[in-house]
Amino acid sequence: MAGFVLKRLGLGLITLWLLSLLVFFAGQVLPGDPARAILGPLAAPSAVAALARQLGTNQPVIDQYGTWVGHLLTGNLGTSYQYQAPIAPLLGKALGNSLELALVAFVMVVPIGILGGVIAALNVGRRVDRVISVFGLSATVIPEVVSGIVLILVFGLWLNVLPIQAAWPPGAGLGTQIYHLIMPAIPLALILFGYIQQMARAGTVEALASDYARTATLKGLPRGVMIRRHILRNSLLPTITVIATQTGYLIGGLVLVETLFHYQGIGTLIYNAATSKDFPMLEAGVLVIGAAYMVATLAADMLYTLLNPRLRLRGVE
Amino acid sequence: MSIEALPVESRAALSAGAGDLRRQFLRDLVHQKAFMIGATVLGFWVLAAIFGTLVVQDPLAQNLSAINQAPSASHLFGTDQLGRDVLARVIVGSRSILVTAPLATLIGTVLGTVVGLSMGYFRGIVDDILGRFVEAFLALPLVVTGIIGIVALGASDTTLIIVIGIVFTPLIARTVRAAVLVERDLDYVAAARLRGERSLYIMFVEILPNVLAPITVEFTVRLGYAVFTIVTLSFLGFGLQPPTPNWGYDISANVGAVTAGYWWEVLFAAVAVATLVIGVNMLASSIESALDAS
Numbered sequence: 166m167a168g169f170v171l172k173r174l175g176l177g178l179i180t181l182w183l184l185s186l187l188v189f190f191a192g193q194v195l196p197g198d199p200a201r202a203i204l205g206p207l208a209a210p211s212a213v214a215a216l217a218r219q220l221g222t223n224q225p226v227i228d229q230y231g232t233w234v235g236h237l238l239t240g241n242l243g244t245s246y247q248y249q250a251p252i253a254p255l256l257g258k259a260l261g262n263s264l265e266l267a268l269v270a271f272v273m274v275v276p277i278g279i280l281g282g283v284i285a286a287l288n289v290g291r292r293v294d295r296v297i298s299v300f301g302l303s304a305t306v307i308p309e310v311v312s313g314i315v316l317i318l319v320f321g322l323w324l325n326v327l328p329i330q331a332a333w334p335p336g337a338g339l340g341t342q343i344y345h346l347i348m349p350a351i352p353l354a355l356i357l358f359g360y361i362q363q364m365a366r367a368g369t370v371e372a373l374a375s376d377y378a379r380t381a382t383l384k385g386l387p388r389g390v391m392i393r394r395h396i397l398r399n400s401l402l403p404t405i406t407v408i409a410t411q412t413g414y415l416i417g418g419l420v421l422v423e424t425l426f427h428y429q430g431i432g433t434l435i436y437n438a439a440t441s442k443d444f445p446m447l448e449a450g451v452l453v454i455g456a457a458y459m460v461a462t463l464a465a466d467m468l469y470t471l472l473n474p475r476l477r478l479r480g481v482e
Numbered sequence: 483m484s485i486e487a488l489p490v491e492s493r494a495a496l497s498a499g500a501g502d503l504r505r506q507f508l509r510d511l512v513h514q515k516a517f518m519i520g521a522t523v524l525g526f527w528v529l530a531a532i533f534g535t536l537v538v539q540d541p542l543a544q545n546l547s548a549i550n551q552a553p554s555a556s557h558l559f560g561t562d563q564l565g566r567d568v569l570a571r572v573i574v575g576s577r578s579i580l581v582t583a584p585l586a587t588l589i590g591t592v593l594g595t596v597v598g599l600s601m602g603y604f605r606g607i608v609d610d611i612l613g614r615f616v617e618a619f620l621a622l623p624l625v626v627t628g629i630i631g632i633v634a635l636g637a638s639d640t641t642l643i644i645v646i647g648i649v650f651t652p653l654i655a656r657t658v659r660a661a662v663l664v665e666r667d668l669d670y671v672a673a674a675r676l677r678g679e680r681s682l683y684i685m686f687v688e689i690l691p692n693v694l695a696p697i698t699v700e701f702t703v704r705l706g707y708a709v710f711t712i713v714t715l716s717f718l719g720f721g722l723q724p725p726t727p728n729w730g731y732d733i734s735a736n737v738g739a740v741t742a743g744y745w746w747e748v749l750f751a752a753v754a755v756a757t758l759v760i761g762v763n764m765l766a767s768s769i770e771s772a773l774d775a776s
Contacts, residue, residue, distance in 0.1 A: 176617075179614060180614065180617045180618045181618075181621075183614060183615060183617075183618035184618045184621055184622070188630065191630045191631065191633075191634045302763070302767075303760055306706055306710065306759050306763045307755075307756050307759055307760070308710045308713050308714055308755060309714070310713055310714060310717045310730065310733055310752065310755065311713075311752040311753075311755050311756045314733060314737070314740075314749065314752040315749070315752060317740055318740065318745050318748075318749060321740075321741075322740060322743065322745060323745075329740075329741065413620070413621065413622070413623050414623060416626070417623025417624055417625040417626055418623075418625075420623075420625050420626065420714075420718070421625065421714050421717065421718070424717075424718060425717075425737070435626060435629065436629065436718060439629045439630070439632075440719070442633065447633065451622065451626060454621075454622060454623070454626060455618075455621040455622055458621045459621060
């Protein structure tokens with residue numbers, strides 16, 4: 166287990182390093198002169214040169230990359246062009262907000278998705294299965310813009326039961342915060358529903374067809390107990406991995422949902438950094454996302470191994 | 483035993499040439515309800531993109547004395563904040579997405595096929611190095627990679643096509659690589675190698691035709707994702723610039739008016755997006771199951 170984790174961490178670090186290269190060169194090299202990009206085409210050359218000196222962008226690219234990575238390793242994410250303030254606290258706050266939104270989405274979708282998948286699997290080929298599966302597939306492919314707009318119209322405008330803006334009034338308690346997050350969480354939950362439902366369905370169908378399921382039935386175990394004790398434990402394993410790999414998608418979805426519902430999370434942070442050419446902020450945000458994705462997939466792999474006795478034993482041997 | 487005496491399936495298998503297989507595939511395809519619905523929806527939008535301007539009003543014509551009008555006989559879908567006809571903008575808005583999405587997907591498929599063929603065929607160090615880059619790319623959500631690329635290259639439809647094409651490349655490469663790994667150990671590849679064919683010839687003339695099925699499926703599935711991503715990025719303001727009608731951009735430009743009750747300015751564009759993605763995905767899944775069958 167330790168060896169497995171170390172190997173995965175090592176590979177993860179290499180990937181992060183490549184990611185830092187990609188991000189740095191997309192941010193610093195491709196747009197040409199960042200100082201010019203910030204000040205616009207009409208700014209005086211002397212002003213552009215002064216800003217370039219201040220930003221350090223007049224240094225050779227390799228040196229800039231070295232300085233940037235050096236700072237990153239000491240926990241210094243740099244200074245935002247846009248806010249003229251250190252990035253780390255801004256990023257930390259945004260990440261916290263996004264995490265809260267993502268949690269609401271997960272709390273909504275994981276039980277419903279698993280339940281949907283298991284119900285579909287227990288009714289394979291029947292109408293219930295078809296309805297759940299078609300709904301799942303459609304929910305997964307429809308962009309959050311579309312579902313978000315429909316939600317805003319139905320629950321915000323026509324029924325007027327949920328707030329359109331995700332930002333809650335200052336000093337609001339947890340209950341009010343969650344109330345504001347319900348509508349933004351639904352588009353994310355809809356997309357995740359399809360993935361989770363399909364995995365749970367496939368896992369359950371496979372487990373139902375297994376020898377141990379037949380044995381359990383033949384030895385007279387009530388169907389409910391059989392499903393709880395034998396089927397679910399096996400069928401939910403692959404679902405855990407899917408949930409973790411969807412973190413990557415989730416963060417992408419946050420960009421859209423947070424912009425649509427005016428919520429100050431990592432998604433709007435990256436979006437604002439991109440539109441105002443705040444390259445240090447953009448780079449830091451993207452790296453944090455990459456790292457979050459890697460941690461999530463690693464955690465899922467470990468959890469999978471821990472929960473699966475077959476793999477756990479093989480690790481010990 | 484004559485062919486006629488065999489069960490139907492084996493008879494078909496014995497006498498099936500490439501042409502028969504293709505005919506079988508097409509027959510499977512058109513017998514699927516999902517394919518017919520998907521094709522109808524896509525066909526509708528293609529017609530709208532080509533001939534839409536002949537039928538609807540001018541999507542650019544502003545009428546500042548008739549802004550934010552609810553749907554009525556003269557404006558079936560109402561008018562937007564600048565008094566433009568929403569129906570016209572929705573119909574003509576199909577143009578940009580039906581050009582950008584297929585082109586981006588095509589670029590991604592061609593590049594991804596080349597990269598995937600090289601990874602699967604050469605294995606070893608080529609595979610390892612490219613594999614690492616693919617991993618790094620996949621650690622980022624599509625939308626974020628798109629935003630970085632667009633910031634680096636400037637917002638326009640061309641950028642959108644290039645960026646999405648490049649983002650799709652590693653995804654498609656991974657699928658093609660997996661298919662090539664199966665093929666490369668088969669006898670016909672060994673035979674080609676023994677004949678002394680060059681690697682390029684083996685990759686593109688011998689192996690490529692045999693992995694076309696997964697590539698076709700990948701293309702149609704990615705087409706759905708391309709529509710998804712382009713609408714999202716246009717909504718964020720990274721696509722075609724106004725005033726050209728564009729579903730994603732039109733939604734973001736008018737979403738502020740929703741609180742005032744002007745629902746028609748965003749709902750119809752959103753429904754248009756939904757029909758197109760669902761249509762494309764129905765096509766994709768029916769093509770996949772027809773290929774599986776034949």
